[in-house]
Amino acid sequence: MTRMKTGIVGCGNISSIYLQNLAASQWIEVTALADRILEKAQERADEFGIATACTVDELMADPSIELVINLTIPASHAAVHLAALEAGKHVYGEKPLAVSLEDGRLVLEEAAKRNLQVGCAPDTFLGAGVSTARRAIEEGLIGRPIGGTAFMLSGGPESWHPDPEFFYAYGGGPLFDMGPYYLTALINLLGPIQRVSSSAGIQIPDRIVGSGPKEGTPIVVQTPTHLAGTLDFAGGSIVTMIMSFDVRGGAELPRMEIYGTAGTLSLPDPNFFGGDVRLRRADSEEWETLAPIFESDHNERGIGVEDMVKSIREDRRHRANGELAYHVLEVMHAFMHSSAESRHITLESSYKVPEARPDSLKL
Template sequence: MSKPVGIGIIGCGNISPQYFKGATLFSEIEVVVCADLNLELAASRAEEFSIAKAVSVDELLADPEVEIVLNLTTPQFHAPINKRILEAGKHAYCEKPFATNREEGQEVLELAKEKGLRVGCAPDTFLSSPLQTARKLVDEGFIGKPFGGTAFFACPGHERWHPNPEFYYKRGGGPVLDMAPYYLTVLANLFGPAVSVISSAKKVFDERTVASGPLEGEKISVETLTHNVSVIEYSNGATVNAIFSFDVQGSHDLPMLTVYGTEGNLSLPDPNGFEGPLKVSRAGQDWEEVSWQHNYEGMRAIGLADLAAAIRDGRKHRANGELAYHVFDTMLACEESAESGQRVQIESTFESLPAIRASDGAAPLF
């Protein structure tokens, strides 16, 4: 690619520095402009990260230098802003979740198809070196045929550190919609589409207390289920046991992600990151760390870079809207099954795409 794809960022809040920094790692993209409802914040980010322009949202959407718009607004605005981006004739990439309900998620996918444009969505952590190495090992039969796995996220709740955590405990919040995207995206990348879910869930605490920041000591009324236990069936025949919880007090010794195969198991690192040990255990053997076959610096924005390269190469990008919608659909199924007490069939699907080529970081990734 002779010239990087121009990126415009809408939303300059807490997550944006990770993208501003991450974008500098990839020659495929360049952030050329940023925007926020708070113009002073946008100007501050532009100065902090040496971005040429800080403008209004309307100006950004009209900017001819911008080919892809990164949507870092709050979740309720992801789908509406994505629609505005597509209507402006630009490709859209947003933070997770893809939408707040299935209907608006489908509307975004249909509009992109109608316009001949692309949509993408975080998390892109499944493109990290250890997790892409895991994908390559599974594809090559390194652990035999994968037949199961576990996924565990458990903590005492985000009110311990977040300055304004109330939205985590209202309808539309909770550990599944907040944290499951990282885990379920990795599992979908390894196993393919999920086909059904059966779940149980509860709310352990009716009230939470903010532990830090200007709201310290204030009480939060909990409206959503905060401890979800799910069994997820995948199209390749694998069965995954998953726990997503804001109610586990103190430390726990549960593995974050494990894949069981007929010839051995893989232990994967934190899917909400870009590094960590990848381990294998065969019958009768202890865990041993596996060297990454993909070895490149990772940071949020790798999904954007893959999207930019895919546009130029005329291929599908990996962190695409169909995958993001399927993960979102699976999360909603986990919550719906818990509320109804019934197994929920998952109607959405996506096309599995190849792993990133093995690389030592010197050659182009895409």
């Protein structure tokens, strides 16, 4: 088997875990790194023993590269995706698929036109945490799912991130930054979302960079920092969701719970691959921890790319795919529009959930 030659665009913090994990891949060989700051690409290449550090244009022009992994900031996602597709390469990117719905559609249309594949993070839903919860639902341990909750409550990233302004620009905020983890997990568990209603606001507009060379610099907040909404799923479940960068005193709410006619599931943080899944049956006062259906005790970031390349070779649909990422993107935009327009938003896209991750898929 010949591994697919792959180039990575964007050599910031997140690139390290991808390079670490993909070094052991049976399906992928990273041969080139690119960044708008060439020195960053060279540093990563030296660190991980990658032969080529180059400009983005040079990477796109390399005919040996079949796949581009796009790890740039959200505002650059669509442009890099399109450049890769126009160069005849498959593309997998960090979340979100794009900032605007229009750009997200363009990416999928360009891929379809060229018979290329698009993949998108997060792939944490392929970890043991969400996979174990999905098995429990499919086996009827909580009966028929009727609802759930999803909470991401924090004080924002500016206290620890050295360059946090992009978190507060258009396409950022808690919803676009962290929402994809929660929404992707929920869709994998409960199916496609049909309707959204929400309220959103900039509750704490005064922000200061708290560390690094920009410490003390004011941040211009351009996107909602606290969003609360209701998700109506096509299958009938109703989920309450709150995403916030405005909770400075901490909170004790669970990350995610799924409620059924015969019990409740408590899920771990969907930003991670593992963690305990707990079940409380309707006739019990005790929580029980479910045995994970496979081991997932490390950061498996990149497992979605592995599945994508394997699926290309086997001519099947991969799991962390562009259609899922677009459905998540439309849900996030519906959050924004619902609040701005004071109405429910019915989604145009849907999604057919693929088969669960097989035990054989590993990184």
